[in-house]
Amino acid sequence: xxxxxRFEEKAxxxxxxxxxxxxxxxxxxxxxxxxxxKLAMRDGDQMITGYRDHGHMLACGMDPKGxxxxxxxxxxxxxxxKGGSMHMFSLEQKFYGGHGIVGAQVPLGTGLAFANKYRGNxxxxxxxxxxxxxxxxxxxxxxxxxxxxxxxxxYVIENNRYAMGTSVARSSAQPDLWKRGxxxxxxxxxxxxxxxxxxxxxxEQAIAWCRSGKGPTILEMLTYRYRGHSMSDPAKYRxxxxxxxxxxxxxxxxxxxRRLLDKKWASEDDxxxxxxxxxxxxxxxxxxxxxxxxxxxxxxxxxxYH
Amino acid sequence: xxxxxxxxxxxxxxxxGNLAKWLKKEGDPVKxxxxxxxxxxxxxTMEVEAVDEGTLGKILVPEGTAxxxxxxxxxxxxxxxxxxxxxKDGKRAPAxxxxxxxxxxxxxxxxxxxxxxxxxxxxxxxxxxRTGTAQPPSTARMPEPDVPAGTELVSMTMREALRDAMAExxxxxxxxxxxxxxxxxxxxxxxxxxxxLDEFGARRVIDTPITxxxxxxxxxxxxxxxxxxxxxxxxxxxxxxxMDQLINSAAKTQYMSGGQVTxxxxxxxxxxxxxxxxAQHSQDYSAWYSHIPGLKVIAPSNAADxxxxxxxxxxxxxxxxxxxxxxxxxxxxxxxxxxxxxxPIGRARIVRPGKDVTIVAWSMGMTYAxxxxxxxxxxxxxxxxxxxxxxxxxxxxxxxxxxxxxxxxVTVEEGWKQSGVGSEIAARISEKAFDYLDAPVxxxxxxxxxxxxxxxxxxxALPSIAEIVEAVKAASYR
Numbered sequence: 001x002x003x004x005x006r007f008e009e010k011a012x013x014x015x016x017x018x019x020x021x022x023x024x025x026x027x028x029x030x031x032x033x034x035x036x037x038k039l040a041m042r043d044g045d046q047m048i049t050g051y052r053d054h055g056h057m058l059a060c061g062m063d064p065k066g067x068x069x070x071x072x073x074x075x076x077x078x079x080x081x082k083g084g085s086m087h088m089f090s091l092e093q094k095f096y097g098g099h100g101i102v103g104a105q106v107p108l109g110t111g112l113a114f115a116n117k118y119r120g121n122x123x124x125x126x127x128x129x130x131x132x133x134x135x136x137x138x139x140x141x142x143x144x145x146x147x148x149x150x151x152x153x154x155y156v157i158e159n160n161r162y163a164m165g166t167s168v169a170r171s172s173a174q175p176d177l178w179k180r181g182x183x184x185x186x187x188x189x190x191x192x193x194x195x196x197x198x199x200x201x202x203x204e205q206a207i208a209w210c211r212s213g214k215g216p217t218i219l220e221m222l223t224y225r226y227r228g229h230s231m232s233d234p235a236k237y238r239x240x241x242x243x244x245x246x247x248x249x250x251x252x253x254x255x256x257x258r259r260l261l262d263k264k265w266a267s268e269d270d271x272x273x274x275x276x277x278x279x280x281x282x283x284x285x286x287x288x289x290x291x292x293x294x295x296x297x298x299x300x301x302x303x304x305y306h
Numbered sequence: 307x308x309x310x311x312x313x314x315x316x317x318x319x320x321x322x323g324n325l326a327k328w329l330k331k332e333g334d335p336v337k338x339x340x341x342x343x344x345x346x347x348x349x350x351t352m353e354v355e356a357v358d359e360g361t362l363g364k365i366l367v368p369e370g371t372a373x374x375x376x377x378x379x380x381x382x383x384x385x386x387x388x389x390x391x392x393x394k395d396g397k398r399a400p401a402x403x404x405x406x407x408x409x410x411x412x413x414x415x416x417x418x419x420x421x422x423x424x425x426x427x428x429x430x431x432x433x434x435x436r437t438g439t440a441q442p443p444s445t446a447r448m449p450e451p452d453v454p455a456g457t458e459l460v461s462m463t464m465r466e467a468l469r470d471a472m473a474e475x476x477x478x479x480x481x482x483x484x485x486x487x488x489x490x491x492x493x494x495x496x497x498x499x500x501x502x503l504d505e506f507g508a509r510r511v512i513d514t515p516i517t518x519x520x521x522x523x524x525x526x527x528x529x530x531x532x533x534x535x536x537x538x539x540x541x542x543x544x545x546x547x548x549m550d551q552l553i554n555s556a557a558k559t560q561y562m563s564g565g566q567v568t569x570x571x572x573x574x575x576x577x578x579x580x581x582x583x584x585a586q587h588s589q590d591y592s593a594w595y596s597h598i599p600g601l602k603v604i605a606p607s608n609a610a611d612x613x614x615x616x617x618x619x620x621x622x623x624x625x626x627x628x629x630x631x632x633x634x635x636x637x638x639x640x641x642x643x644x645x646x647x648x649x650p651i652g653r654a655r656i657v658r659p660g661k662d663v664t665i666v667a668w669s670m671g672m673t674y675a676x677x678x679x680x681x682x683x684x685x686x687x688x689x690x691x692x693x694x695x696x697x698x699x700x701x702x703x704x705x706x707x708x709x710x711x712x713x714x715x716v717t718v719e720e721g722w723k724q725s726g727v728g729s730e731i732a733a734r735i736s737e738k739a740f741d742y743l744d745a746p747v748x749x750x751x752x753x754x755x756x757x758x759x760x761x762x763x764x765x766x767a768l769p770s771i772a773e774i775v776e777a778v779k780a781a782s783y784r
Contacts, residue, residue: 077564080565096531096567101555107524107551108523108530110527111525111530112531114528118483118528137519138519138520304560305600305624
């Protein structure tokens with residue numbers, strides 16, 4: 001979680017310096033969701049998400065240097081600089097993107113689960129989307145097929161309360177997103193997405209259900225992002241007090257820190273060492289991403305047939 | 307007066323069918339709405355309901371007769387009070403099959419039929435345009451360079467050829483599967499997938515709910531995982547619902563991922579006008595799809611090309627849009643009998659060589675083009691007709707080479723004129739063969755209107771043979 005936090009903070013900084021351009025959607029505050037889910041996954045399980053995807057990539061074990069260099073559009077990036085923030089993949093780490101169109105990843109993730117069932121490989125696909133995407137039609141088309149065909153997919157709804165500037169209350173007739181599968185008989189649950197233990201426990205149950213062939217499940221993660229929707233969002237649709245309250249009372253990393261110290265599972269020194277190690281990784285990534293070369297102009301025409 | 311019961315057309319493009327079964331005997335009473343017979347077409351078995359009331363006086367076409375043309379009288383109904391004497395002895399037999407056709411059917415029945423070919427589809431005679439008297443026999447069908455000399459040719463419909471292509475690829479590669487609406491238990495809305503469920507089972511031939519956006523995405527997701535889906539759209543009109551998945555997820559992913567991820571998927575189905583199905587069901591999407599980098603777009607005009615190109619499309623690692631045509635499904639032509647007949651994507655074919663003008667067409671447009679070429683021969687104009695076959699990547703080299711010989715070009719398409727594929731061809735010829743043109747390039751297209759329903763207006767909306775002939779003569783300054 002700390003790696004994701006520091007990485008995203010650095011990315012925000014680099015965006016401000018003009019090293020990262022275009023879209024950049026930060027995961028700061030939501031770390032417990034992907035990390036808790038990942039703890040319950042096993043080798044072979046896949047992950048797919050939308051555009052707020054840097055945290056997912058790091059959780060899947062992708063190299064921070066490759067991710068950061070893709071953000072800066074360099075040849076050492078995961079997509080050779082041709083994709084950017086929203087379009088990175090790692091077949092090796094079973095991370096299937098990185099998608100820019102809201103909700104598009106939901107049928108795709110359902111298709112990955114379809115392939116799992118087709119092959120009988122017992123793998124589960126974790127398909128993430130947000131409260132905004134939860135109103136997209138193709139999500140319900142996917143729900144229907146997933147339950148009809150009993151596909152091994154866990155739908156993780158990262159409800160951070162705002163779809164860009166529109167709150168769930170203003171956009172959704174049924175704001176309890178965990179119930180959105182009821183029309184298709186898909187079981188759902190609502191989880192405190194700021195507590196990594198709660199996430200992991202829910203993930204284990206949901207994944208086990210899917211893996212046993214019982215069909216899809218929905219996990220609504222109540223979470224929060226401290227920054228705006230993207231780097232260009234001044235976030236005027238919520239109060240500073242609201243953000244501060246969540247940060248002081250519910251921060252996912254701070255919760256773990258305090259617990260480690262209170263229960264004497266780690267000392268301040270231990271935690272400082274972890275912090276330093278994480279910063280070193282992030283700085284190395286940042287250095288690499290800043291100094292790596294841009295793609296060769298010949299790459300304009302590669303990776304598409306002619 | 308006894309009333310004639312005529313063989314009905316049970317679909318917009320039906321021309322004939324088999325009278326499979328009579329459900330009433332001569333002498334039975336008939337009320338409106340009674341089902342009196344069953345008719346088999348290559349698409350479905352349908353019931354014939356009586357409209358008139360009375361007694362079934364005489365059956366004119368016996369049970370089991372095949373290839374009864376639409377509007378052939380099949381029975382006579384006696385009104386109340388009439389008796390058998392009122393029947394004229396005017397038994398009109400259905401169109402008699404020629405000896406050759408009968409022999410061919412018997413031979414076909416004797417061969418071990420591949421499991422996928424279970425339909426008793428009526429074999430149409432080869433489309434007259436391709437064997438017109440003006441054509442020198444040696445060029446009636448230019449063989450592909452890779453078909454060995456002496457290879458046997460089998461007549462089959464495009465529908466059967468497409469089915470065979472899918473069946474062969476599914477036998478060859480366990481990762482290939484088919485999904486779409488009605489592809490499995492219904493045997494295909496247009497019977498293209500008939501028999502596939504029986505051979506390959508429900509795991510590999512999947513009926514989807516009516517959710518194009520969703521199932522297109524599921525298909526792309528399966529392709530991301532390395533499977534090879536063949537996704538059928540009942541028509542490409544319905545694919546508009548799925549456009550985002552086709553373009554943003556399928557077409558662009560290989561590039562966006564720096565080559566790490568490939569999406570080997572085929573989206574196929576009927577494209578363009580059928581017959582009288584009006585504006586929302588008649589659009590031609592050739593121009594839209596051929597605009598997109600990352601997509602391959604194929605539009606075959608005959609059974610052999612359909613088979614060879616669909617096999618190639620399924621094997622291709624790129625996403626392929628395979629544009630078929632409902633009317634062409636029933637057209638028969640010769641297909642080489644080979645174990646693995648695969649054609650190259652991106653290669654046009656000169657179907658009819660000529661020296662005076664180049665006509666470029668594809669899919670249904672080829673039917674008009676070849677008939678126009680025949681007409682032009684009567685006026686001593688020899689047209690070279692090129693079947694583009696693949697719209698993207700487009701083989702403009704073949705067109706350029708032809709125009710350098712003829713100096714004149716007419717393009718033919720059913721799609722709308724503005725920003726159509728003909729516009730692209732005209733631009734390329736302008737760039738690459740400007741000095742060879744003796745006249746401006748003319749585009750013969752569907753008219754820039756939503757497709758009307760009325761039969762006369764639909765004819766006017768579509769391109770016509772006369773328009774092509776006129777365009778050629780104008781380009782020839784005649």
